[in-house]
Amino acid sequence: MRIPEQTITEITEKLDIVDIVADYVPLTRKGNRYWGLCPFHTEKTPSFSVTPEKNIYYCFGCHKGGGALSFIMEMEKLPFVEAIKLAAKRAGVEIQLEEEREGSLKRDAYCELYKRVAGSMNHILLHSDQASQARKYLQSRKLSEEIIGMFDLGYAPAEREWLFNFLEKKNYSPDFLSKTGLFSKGKGSYFSNRIMFPISTAQDEVIAFGGRALVEGGPKYLNSPETAFFRKRNSLFAINLALPAIKKEGSVYLVEGYMDVIAMHAAGIANCVAPLGTAFTREQAAFLKRYAEKAVLFFDTDEAGIKATLRTIEILETALFQVEVVSQESQDGQQTTNGPCKDPGGSPIASHTGTDSPGKPLKDPAEIFEKDG
Template sequence: MSGQISESKINEVRERTDIVELVSQYVDLKRSGANHMGLCPFHSEKSPSFSVHAGRQFYHCFGCGVGGDAFSFLQQIEGLTFPDAVRRLAERAGIELEERQLSPEEEQRQKHREQLFRVNELAAEYFHRLLMEEPAGEPCRQYLKRRGYGRKAAGEYQIGYATDVWEGLTTYLKEQGANLEDARTLGLIRESKQGRNDYDLFRGRLMFPIFDLQGRPVAFGGRVLDDSKPKYINSPESPIYHKGRVLFGLYQARQSMRQSGEVILVEGYFDQLALHRAGFQQVVATCGTALTAEHARMLKRYVQKAILLFDQDEAGKQATFKAMTALQDEGVPALVIELPKGDDPDSFVQTQGPDAFRQRLEQARPVMDLFMEDALQNAGAGVEQKVRAAESVIERIAELSSSMEQDLYLKELAGRSGIELELLKQKMVELQTRPKAAPERNDYLSEAPPQPYDYPPPEMSYGAPMPEARSVQPTAPEKIWSRAEEQALCLLLHNPDARSRIAAEGVETYFSAARAQQLAEQLLEELTADGAAPEAVVSKLAAELIPQVGPLAHKDPAEFAGDAELMLQQCRDSLVRELKRKEREEMLNQISQAEKSGQAVPEDLMDRFKKLK
C-alpha cells in the first residue's frame, strides 16, 4: 500500500484487538486475578513475570521492564515496523484500512526505495543460489568447509558467492527486468570507463548480505577466497543503507539479545559467525566502521549492557574506547573481553572451545578499567605526561551518569596515579564546568543528513525560500532542544503511539525549553488535525526552524518503530539527566565564583549541590 494509516483506523484496530488472545499465540498464559501471567518471551526466566492485563489491553514484564500494547508486542516479537504491525492486526480483525494518499513526491520516494530493496533481494538470491546449487560455487563451498561452515550457516545468513565473471550479476539483473541505474546506486554494478558496458563490482568473493531489522538486504560485504587485496569490499552508502545505522547479525541476534539482556560486539563477519556457531547467539558485528551514537541508541532498545571484543592491536583498542563513549552517552554499560595476543574470536573458539570463551565472557571487565590502565601505563615518566593521562581519565569519569561510579573511579585513579583524591575531584569539577566543544564522533544529532536520497537536497530547503548566494559560510542554526528532546521529537513525528502519549501527558513532560515545547505543540496540532505527513507539516513551520526539523521529518520511520512507552521513558530519563547536569554546572559555577572572590559559599547552595549529586 502506498499511503499512511489514519489515527482513527489505528484506534479502531487497537480497540478490536484482544491482547490476551494475541499474546497467547506466543506465550503460555495463565489467569492470575485480573491479569494473565507467563514466561517473558523477551528474556530468559524460570518464574513467570510477564503480565498481560485484559482490561487495560497492556502487557508488562516485571523482570526486564518491557511493556506496551498489542502493536508494540507484535513489533517486538516479530520485528515489524509500526505500520506493518497495524496492518497485520487489522487483517486479523477483519478491518479494511483506509490509508492517506501520499503526495506524488512521497509516493515516488517510497516507490524508489521499494525498487532498491527489490534489486538487493535479486542480488542476494543470485549470490546465494550460486553458492548453494551451481557448480561455479564449488571453490567457495570448499573455502567455507575449510573454515568449518556448511549449508546451515550459509542458509541462515543467506551467504552467497560472486563468481569472477565480469557481468554475471549484471546479466541476471537485466533478465529479471531490474533497473540497472538502481543497481549502480546500490554499488552492485559499475559503468566501465569507456562507457560501453556495466560490470559487476563484486567478483570472486564470498558474499555476506547485511539485513535491516525487517530482514531486508540493504548492503553486502564481499571477501576474497585467498590472500589478495583488498580482502574485503563493502557496499557504499545508499538511500537504503547507512553504515552508521546497521549492524551485521542484528536481525538474527535480536531475540537472544532481548532474552540475555546483553550484546557481544565484534568487528568482522567471521567473528560474528564463529561465536554464533559456538552457541553465543547475542553477537553483532560493526563490519569495519566505528560504533556510532545511532548504533548505541539502537542497541539500547534490546540490551542492558554491551560487551566489546575488538582486535587486540592499537586500532582495536581505540575503537573499544570510542565505543565505550558512544554507549556511555546512552547509559549502556560497556565491558571488554580480552583474548590472548594473536587470537581473534574465530581462532580462539576453534582452538580453545566454547567453554573457554564462556569463561572469558564471565571475566569481562568495565572498559573504563582498561582505559584507565592503558592511559597510565603509556603516560611516560614525566610529570606533565602523567597529569595529561590523569586528565584524560577524569574526562571519561566525568561523563558517567552515576555519581557513585564517579566517586569509586576517582578513588581508584588516585590510588593508581598517586595524585591526591581532592585534586582529582577539583579537576573533575573544572572539566564539568568548562564549555564543551562540539563532539567529533559520528552522532545522528550532529551529522549532515545523508545525500542524495534520504532527505531533499539543500537547494530544496524544505519549502523555505532560498537565500541569495554569499561569499561567506553561513553559521549553523542554534539548536533549541537537547539530544533527549530531539529523540522525543523524532518519536512524535514518526511513531503514532508515542505521539498519542505525548499529547496525553503534555509536552512539558518531554521538553523543558519553552521554544521546544511550542514547537512540539505545533507539530502535534498539525499532525493530528488531518493526518498530515511529517514532511508536509515541516513546510508550515517558521523559516528558521525548517533546516532543523526537516532532516528529522525525513528520517526512516522504521528507526522509531517499537515500544513507545519504553522509548519515551528513555527520553524522559535522558532529559532528567541533562537537566541535572546543567543544574549541577550552574551550581558549580556559583561555587567557583564565590571561592574566587573570597566569599563564603552559601550553605543552602552546598546542600542543594550535595543532594543533586
C-alpha cells in the same frame, strides 16, 4: 506513498514466527525448536525447523531460511510491501502511509531486488561449480549448512557483467539498477569472486552486502557503497538474527567482523552483532540502547583492536550502557591477540561455556573456527 520505518518495526516486533509458520505447516516441538515437513520442497522426513528464540526458520533439505516476514513473502508469493500489509493485519497494527519524494528510489522495489540477488547468490554458492573455491573456504572454517543457511551466505561470480545481464532479463531497467549500489561502472558488478554476506535491517530486509575476497590483489573485505536505503553508520551485521536474543537478554555482544559474528552465533551466543568494517557509531549505540542495557566488547587485542575498544567504550558509556570487555585468554592462561574467530597457532577459539545463558563473559575456549586467512 511509503510505509514509515517505525511502523515496519512495530509490525515485525509483534510477529510470532511459530504462530505464523503453524498456519501453513504442522509443527512438533523437540527441545528448543519446532519441526515439520518443509513447505518449499517435497519430503517424507521433517527437515524444516523453527527456532523461536532466534525468530527464524530453516530447512536442512532445501536450505531456505529467514524470519517471519520473509516466510510470509515466500508462502504467499508477495512483494515486501504487500507482505507488510498482511503482517500488519495479523499484528493488529494500523498502517499510515507517508509521502515519498518524487523521483526517489522505491524502497519496496529496492528491498525486493536485494532479496532476489541474495537468494540467487546463495543458490550459486550451494550448487554452482564456479563456487567450488568458496565452498572449500567455508568448509575450512567449519561452517555448517545450517549456519550458511541462517546467514544466507552467497557467492558473487568472477564474471563482472553476469548480474546486470541477469537482472536486465528480469525486466529491471538500467536506470533503476544504476541507483542500487550493485554496480560500479556500467554493467560491472561491484562484487566479483567474493563470498557474500547479506546485510539486513532489523525488519529482515536485505539492503546491502559485504564480500570477502577469495584471491589476493584487493581489499579482503568490501561493503556495498551507501545508497538511499543503506547507511553504514546506522547498520549492524546480523541485527535481524540477533535482535530477539538482545531483547531477551537485555545485552549485546559487539565484535569486529562478519566471521566473528558467525563464530559467536555458532557457539550459541545469538545476541551478537558487528559494525560494518568501520568504527562503532553513536547511531548504532542509540539503536541498541532501545533494547539493551549492557554491551560486552569482544574485539581483537592488537593495537588497532585496543584503539577500537577504547573508542567504542566512550560511545557506549555516553549512551549510558553498562560496558564490559571480554578477557581473552588461551588455555595456558596467556593473553591472546585475536577475536572470537581468529586463531594464530591452533589455540582454542572463544565460545560460550556451560549452560549459562548468553551474555556473560566468555571463558574456557573451545575450538570453532580456524584463523581467518
